[in-house]
Amino acid sequence: WFDAEDLYGALRTYEHIERQNPGIYNVLVMGPWYHGGWARSSGRSLGNVDFGTSTAEFYRSQLELPFFNYYLKNKGDIKSIKEINVFETGTNEWKFYDRPQRNSWSPGNVTERAIYLQGNGGLSFERPRESNAYDEYISDPAHPVPFAEDVSIGMTREYMTDDQRHASRRPDVLTYRTELLAEDITIAGDIKPTLFVSTTGTDSDFVVKLIDVFPDNLPANPDTKKIMGGYQMLVRGEPFRARFRNSFSRPEAMRPNAVEKIAFTMPGITHTFKKGHRIMVQIQSSWFPLIDRNPQTFVPNIFEAREADFQRATQRVYHGGASMTNILLPILRK
DSSP: OOOTTTHHHHHHHHHHHHHHSTTOOOOEEEOSOOTTHHHHSOOSEETTEEOSSOHHHHHIIIIIHHHHHHHHHOOSOGGGSOSEEEEEBTTTEEEEESSOSTTSSSOSSEEEEEEEEOGGGBEESSOOOOSSOEEEEEEOTTSOOBSSSSOOSSOOGGGGGOBOHHHHTOTTSEEEEOOOOSSOEEEEEEEEEEEEEEESSSOOEEEEEEEEEOOTTOOOOTTTOOOOTTOEEEEEEEEEEGGGSSOSSSOOOOOTTOOEEEEOOEEEEEEEEOTTOEEEEEEESOOBTTSOOOOSSOOSOGGGOOGGGOOOEEEEEEEETTEEOEEEEEEEOO
């Protein structure tokens, strides 16, 4: 689930094999691992987040070994391995499914439900009542939002579960959160934001982050010493470059101060936001140095942008009337 190099590939490869070969025995395993973590670690934790058991050791002994014993040595019974084998973060439990739905890895009992940005930093499954409401921030390429709290010269393995409290404190990050959850909410599938935004510039990036906010009374992590009370665990984060909002092959400038719709799909996951936790959404316009800075002035090739092209811009995110920014969550029915 936390493969920063190629999370997209595993999920989409599975789905295309299903679509092109109906009825074939096609196995997918998704654990809470970084790139290659299934082979080179115990899979017990990633960064500050503990998964309760040695998930990679379970995979190697209970899934990988029986699979190759059957197909390479004609030993054992392959029926013991389901087609879909996914580790559900949050509850820290393995889930096994015989067949997915609609050529997807997601189980069949999933309903897509929109969660909406609200005024005063709220987040709710109810549609907002305000009209023409928005929040705004100034995005400055000279002072980009870092992708992690600690200074790093490269991409860290742990960033995909990192604490986002450092971003919540910044004025150039919009943060929205639910009330304390009265029951568990499990998502299993792709996450689909629909943003209604405007900018004073002519190009922008918009980064959407889905976050699990832990209860305040949790003890510190005994290994990393990180304070886990109120920890804001990144569940999924994905940038979108607005120049591609209408076409990936024909980039186009944004119209200054005009409300634009940006819809895209974030990588999927199976995760439970537990009772007593909160769901949080953050929106920002930089994620440095994980993502290169957008000059916020439309240029044909960002890699050839000049220093003068990098300009501050005021970004607005709308959440009222006909412009209800929301995220479609794949919620598992009980």
